[in-house]
Amino acid sequence: MARPAPSMFVPLDVNYMRDPRIRRAGPDAELLYIRALAYAKGGETDGFVHDYDIDVIAVGLSKPLARVAALVREGAWSEQEGGWFITGWFNWNQSTTSLRDKKRRQAEGAAKTNHKKHLNNGVDFIRDCPVCLGDVEPA
Ligand SMILES: [Zn+2]
Structure with missing residues (x-):
């Protein structure tokens, strides 16, 4: 579980x-x-x-x-x-704002990692990749 x-x-x-x-x-x-x-x-x-x-x-x-x-x-x-x-x-307890910031930073970090991986695999664009969509700055 x-x-x-x-x-x-x-x-x-x-x-x-x-x-x-x-x-x-x-x-x-x-x-x-x-x-x-x-x-x-x-x-x-x-x-x-x-x-x-x-x-x-x-x-x-x-x-x-x-x-x-x-x-x-x-x-x-x-x-x-x-x-x-x-x-x-x-x-x-941390403030809700700082918890949300932390969550957002973690999600952005994961998006950058995944973006690098698909570029390294020769895939230039994935339509649900936040970095490809411009929602997250590339690393
Ligand atoms: Zn991407």
Whole structure:
């Protein structure tokens, strides 16, 4: 079975259970925190939790806004216009922009390599080659 792409995972500090902010916020807030990590990564929100999504993220939890308040009180989340920010997000995650740049550079590198190969094989043009199409600068 193929491994899912790295974009399908979010880092979770193995010591997070010992983080006083998480312990003081309580177990329901902890669950909300963990779910929000997956939400932010999956939605490429750069650590932002939109207020209009909180009911979906907190489904099954009682008093979601009290859990949010506990996370804010402990500094695990901060209040922002339109929602909350997971304060440690960028300690563990690259920005969506830099991840996209990295992906684009890797794709361009692969296109240049493939372009060189087909030129070396005497094929001057391939219609789905991004370098032949002018979408990627030749190396
Ligand atoms: Zn080409």
